[in-house]
Amino acid sequence: MAPAITLAADAPTLSPANTGFMLICSALVMLMTPGLAFFYGGMVRVKSTLNMLMMSFISLGIVTILWVLYGFSVAFGTDKGSLIGWDGDFVGLSGIGLTQLWDGYTIPVYVFAVFQLMFAVLTPALISGALADRVKFSAWALFIALWATIVYFPVAHWVWGTGGWAFELGVIDFAGGTAVHINAGAAALGVILVIGKRVGFKKDPMRPHSLPWTMLGAGLLWFGWFGFNAGSWLGNDDGVGALMFINTQVATAAAMLAWLAYEKIRHGACTSLGAASGAVAGLVAITPSGGSCSPLGAIAIGAVAGVLCALAVGLKYRFGYDDSLDVVGVHLVGGVVGSLLVGLFATGGGQSDVAGLFYGGGLDQFWKQCAGVGGVLAYSLIVSAVLAFVLDKTIGMRVDEDDEVSGIDQAEHAETAYDYSGAGGGTTSRQAAPAPVTPQVSQDKKVDA
Helix, strand or coil: CCHHHHHHCCCCCCCCCHHHHHHHHHHHHHHHHHHHHHHHHCCCCCHHHHHHHHHHHHHHHHHHHHHHHHHHHHCCCCECCCEECHHHHHHCCCCCCCCCCCCCCEEEEEHHHCCCCCHHHHHHHHHHHHCCEEECCHHHHHHHHHHHHHHHHHHHHHHCCCHHHHHHHHHCCCCCHHHHHHHHHHHHHHHHHHHCCCCCCCCCCCCCCCCCHHHHHHHHEEHHHHHHHHHHHHHHHHHHHHHHHHHHHHHHHHHHHHHHHHHHHCCCCCCCCHHHHHHHHHHHHHHHHCCCCCCCHHHHHHHHHHHHHHHCHHHHHHHCCCEEEEEEEEHHHHHHHHHHHHHHHEEECCCCCEEEEHHCCCHHHHHHHHHHHHHHHHHHHHHHHHHHHHHHHHHHCEEEEHHHHHHHHHHHHCCCCCCCCCCCCCCCCCCCCCCCCCCCCHHHHHCCC
C-alpha cells in the first residue's frame, strides 16, 4: 500500500490561491479585447470609429459560443494526428466536473477553459485593425466564425495541446507568439491581399481621429497583458509566472523607448502614437519568450522588437499592401522576432532547461522556433486568404465604394460615433455646427512612406 499512498500524496489537489489567481488573469485577458477596440478605434477616422469598435466586440460574442460548443475540444481535447484535438466531455463543456482538475495542475478544467477562451476571443479581433474602413460587418462576423474554427482552434492545439506537432517538436511559445500574434498577423496579410486597398490609400490623409483613445487602449492592453502572460503558467508555485510578469514590464518599456528613439532619429519627434505602438510591439515580442529569458534578455528582446517593428510598418508603402493599422508590422513581425529570439536568449533556468545560443545551447532551439514560426505563418496566411476569397466571391467582403467614402459607420451600423448637432451651446440656427478637430499625427506618417 505504500506506493499507492505516495502516489495519492503526490497527486495535485485544487489550489484556491491558483484558482483565484487564474480567474483574475482570465478577467484581465478579457479586458484586452475592449482595450484593443479603443487602441484601434482611436487610430481610424471619425467615420469608421464605431465599426472599428464593433469588429473587436463581436468577437466576444461569436468566439465565446463556438468555444463552448466545440472550440475547447478541438484545441485541447485528446490529440488526433498531431493536428487537432477532440474530447466528447469538452463538447458544450457538458462532461466536466466542478472540481475536476486540468491534468497536471491545481486549477479546475473550467478555469483553464475560460482562460484559454479569452485568448481565442482576442486573436481574431487583432486581425480587424488591418481591415479598417472597408469590410462589411456581416462578412467580418462570418469570417471570424470560420477563421476561429479552421485556423485558431487547430493552431492552438499544435502549439499548446499535448500531441500537437509544434508542442511535441519542442517549440517554446509561453503565451502566444505563434498561436496568437503570428497567427493573427499572417491572417491579416492574407485577407488584405485579397480585398485590396482602401479608397485613397497613399493619396488621402488618413489620420487618427483620437490619439487619447489610442493611448487609453494601449494602457488597457498593457494592464491586461500581465494576466495574458503571467497567467499562462497556470499558477504561482515556482516563480516562473513572476519571471514572466517582470519580463513583460521590462520588454514593453524597452520597446517603447526603442521605437521613440527610432522616431526621434528618423523623423525628429517622439509621438504618442509611436509610444503606444512601441509598447504593443514589446508586449507582442515578450509573449513567447518571457518565460525562458532573463530580465536583461527581455530588455534586448524588447529593444530589437521596437526598432524592427517601427521599420516594418513602412513596408506597406514599399510593397503596396494596405495594412490600415499596422497589424502585420507590429503583430506578425513582433511575434516572429520574439519567437525566434527564444533560440538565442533562453537561459535554461526559466520555464525549462532549454538554453539558447547565447547561453551555450547552440542553435538547436532556434531551428525548432523557425519550424514553429514557419508552419503557423504559412498555414494562417494561405487559409485566411482562401477564406477571404471565398467570402468575397459569394457574399462580398467589401462595402460599396460610396459607403466607404461617406462612412462605414452609417452604412453598416446606422450610427455615428459623435453627435455634433448639439455642440456649441447657444448657437443659433444660422450658425454652423463646429467641425471635428483635426488630429495632428498621422498613423500613415509615423514612418517613411
